[in-house]
Amino acid sequence: MTDKPIIKVVNLVKKFGNFVANDHLNFNVYEGEIFGFLGANGAGKTTAIRILCGLSHPTSGELEVAGFDVYKQSEQIKKNIGYMSQKFSLYENLTLRENIRFYAGIYGLSKKEINIRMDNLLENLHIGHLRDQLIGSLPLGWKQKLAFSVAIFHQPKIVFLDEPTGGVDPITRRQFWDMIYQAAKDGITIFVTTHYMDEAEYCDRVSIMVDGRIEALDSPAGLKQHYHAENMDEVFLKLARAS
């Protein structure tokens, strides 16, 4: 982790009619860190992540992702980020290989490059046998891990993960986080939303959102100390109840 901000957010506001989903958010994410974006359901996490990915327009505020302006250079941003949405998003009726080839192709990777990286991926995850299986026939845990692998296949600077571990068992979640650590080690900045508080402990820094506002932002250790809490669960409950 460096002290060079790769995401800068100043006074981000997003309104849907009268409803304020993001109320003046301010934060920086630094290159190479694992940034946890925590909050209850409906706190506004997904709204913010979609704005940062260029899937939605902010109402106001200044935003910079990977050095590019969200308003004017959203296509530049898209070249430099990966995204894994809440909704599982690989094609169920395509095989793993076909899914990878399709997405990597859209990102403009050469055929040779695609094949080399695909072989590496299959080898690292020991899943050579899954190569020609339809994604739809795989268990959810594998689908999630593969969706993550596809999201970082083009080696983006930042990857946005929106509740990537929803609905999977603890062992798979642990494996998933191993993959996240590996990606971070390879230099990819991780921006991850979750509502599992144990996962928050794995992050370098976490922000906690309550009702569209960021109520706290620090390292897990710092937060626990500040709120006199044993674990992140307590921190979160204290913040959520206070509102």
Next chain:
Amino acid sequence: MRTIGYIIQKEFIQIFRDKTMLPIIIIMPFVQLIVLVYAATFEMKQIDMVVVDQDLSTTSRQLISKFQGSPFFVLEGNTFSMDEAEDMIKSDKADIVMVIPNDFQKKLMSGETSAIQLIVNAINATAAGLTNAYSSYVIADFNKNILTENINFIQPIQTRSIDVSYSYWYNPELNYKIYMLPGILVILVTIIGAFLAALNIVREKEMGTIEQINVTPIQKYQFITGKLLPFWIIAMAEFAFGLTLGKLLFDIPIVGNLGLLFGFAGVYLLVALSLGLLISTMASNQQQVMFIMFFFLLTFILMSGIFTPVESMPDWAQKVNIINPFAYFMRVIRMVLLKGSGFSDISYEFYSLLIYASLIFSLAVWRYRKTA
């Protein structure tokens, strides 16, 4: 270009992997083509007739047998009661009632005019018109014979008449199938192509996979082109297949240049599929797409001139047809196949559709949003 190639590759894999879609794409249109071409005909084969003969004379019987001798009329009943005859029309057992008055023969023999009454069921105006025309023809023929016989009695003079001879161009046997097949083929390829294209994008929206595409740096025109081309290729193949079937099964004439026809079909399908994609970019689920497509297809098809000539439509309807892609192709496919029209004959339609295609395609690209 490579990006578009990857989309096309993916779409084809998905289409050919779908075990329910494939038969729908291939078998359904051909079953329809065969069934509809046989069924959609305006030829009158059997006109059911009831006679109320109040005269019961030799002359009246001659007239009735004249009708029986015609290949179009079937004598369903003979009655004295008008009520009974009316009942037969009401219960759909008869299409026409002929009432012969009791002084029919007497008047004719004494050189007076006699009137017979024809009551035609006109629920279907076109059929009624034909029924009327056929029976008038039979009666006129009968009339002429009576006249000649009577006149011959008194003095042999020659009846002079103008002999009209017809020559039917481009469809000398007045074969209705040859007229209908090209039109039905146009409808089938359009429905298959446009529906496949329209449902495609909206399905990606429903599945959530479109989000994953929207975070990539893909350009909007690449996405729309990649979505259009696979279905364009399928529709063109379908068109070729349908023409072959028409040639083999119905022996439709192919007088004009096939290259010209396919070139025109290609431009036409660009319009139809772009329209489907445009709807798809605006709708948020498959249900909406189905209803909007249904609205446009039904309106466009019925106004296209497949059944009724566009020229006999009211003025405003002909103006509306300027935006009806079916109307252009319906006219051109018949011109090229049956008449052998060349490019100069269809250049107006060709350039119109070309402009239309680029307009709708641009609109679809513009309307496709990478942000929600």
